[in-house]
Amino acid sequence: MNITNEQLYNKRRYFLKLGAGALVSSALVQSELMALNFFPDPNNEKLKLSDEKIATNYVNFYEFSTDKKRAVELAKNFNTKDWKIEVSGEVEEPLTLTMQDLLTFPLEERIYRFRCVETWSMVVPWVGFELRALIEKCKVKSEAKFIKFTTLFDKNQFADQASFFPTLDYPYVEGLRLDEAMHPLTLMAVGMYKKPLLGQNGAPIRLVVPWKYGFKSIKSIVKIEFTKEQPKTTWELANPREYGFYANVNPNVSHPRWSQANERPLGDFFTKPTQMFNGYEKEVAHLYKDMDLKVNF
Template sequence: MARNPHIIQLPRWAIPENQVTDERLFLNRRKFLTQSTLVATAAYLPMLASAKVGDLADRLSGATKTVSHNEKLTRFEDVSGYNNFYELGTDKGDPAANAEALRTDPWSISVEGECQNPGKLTFEDLIAGQTMEERIYKLRCVEAWSMIIPWSGFPLASLLKKFQPTSDAKYVSFETLYDKSRPLPGQRRNVIDWPYREGLRMDEAMHPLTFVAVGLYGKPIPNQNGAPLRLVVPWKYGFKSIKSIVKIKFTRDQPQTSWNMLAPQEYGFYSNVNPEVDHPRWSQKRERRIGELFRVRTEMLNGYAPEVAELYKGMDLQKYF
């Protein structure tokens, strides 16, 4: 039998595609038809209307499939309708309701700091030449809930290498869109110190599991999920996977991160999924998949310990949480 050119050899964390739930099964529920469909469709339009990115949906649908989880996918309606994206509001339904406020075309990203090729790229330039992959990753939030999502995009390392970080680059930081002259609905409140900031150590950023997502379920990312591109770091809590990125900076020193700045006693810089380190206000030992009733045991490093535990060898993970 001829080998499908869009399928690659699966790593340890992969599963057969026949265990992936058909997206069509997720599109029939009443709530999605009456509310989420309109919001999600409106969120896609800014990207799909652009001639410059008109082939993005085709590229995503033809992405090399690296299926990477053995659990049932979260319903699309929940992925697109139950979000943490404070720029669009603090309630879980606010991002979907306010999605149209986020304008993603045109979009550009500035890259600066300890690198040989700093500059500013449009979204189109940024994804040009990238080989699209589809990966299924778990996204876990600190409130003891999680989602299993089929992301489309490419490894962060393939993007960062283009800017040739120097040996002085020990960390990489990210910022989300913040226009003071036209703040997004959630940015009109001083919930956090805007713009939203995140950061990784360089070895974390260059790890092959660290992913730049530009799509989910084979379509461009809806605005409420962080269009037009976001970070996915699957062994960390969801707030590390910063949305709607406009700035990347290579730094010598550990950068400030929004939740660590806001509540350092609750949110550490590393924010690795560690069931042995409880949040001060709740246990992290068990989690509930959005859309399911019962909780399950939380896995160390979100189940990716065989791939990433070496990054933290010799570190006190109770201290560096």
């Protein structure tokens, strides 16, 4: 056994030894594991990282609040202890995965561009594993064509879910085609900026699909379902004219209320042109070669 693996093994034993009597959060366990066992991104593109304080505090997490600052404040005490993800649908056998199970996948840092439908953008160093590694573990049936993801539904933790008139029809649901989910760029993130995800950023685990608008990258996932049919997603149901299933970043297709031709990187005063597929055209354009991207937006 090499030195890194021995340290990781000992650290796991240490936290398990603390047991239920110690108030150790799942985030702390994640932090220790990731600090020892993720591969850094060499950043070959020389992307300029967004300021960590801005990137971790300028967020959309409507379950907490539609107000960005309020959402951050409410997320401070978000409890992720004993988190589990249920895997069901078109699989040979349903699974329930703990965070400890998920952290057995090789973790790596991925520096990605991130583009919000609201026209702001950032560059984030995520830590996670490729979604396809999880898919391969699940023994998916050939009938499966899509994946449906669901966010935690907990009125005790999410203020907007508990409100008399919630902003959206919760729980929040997103989906991908299976080939999109299997793409090596598609990430299940457990951290950012070399640290565990904060509550407002989707702790303890979220999806990151860098060529799509940010609302596709669903946060705080508790369910993954493999389906034959395309799932109806939350924003698609809320306003299908403005938010399609694919949500690929496309500067040539305007949102009905604003242009998507330009974006403002967080922390910058000036805007810059938005790139097709958020700069990942070379990697993902083949997924949509026979599609009309103005219709399938």
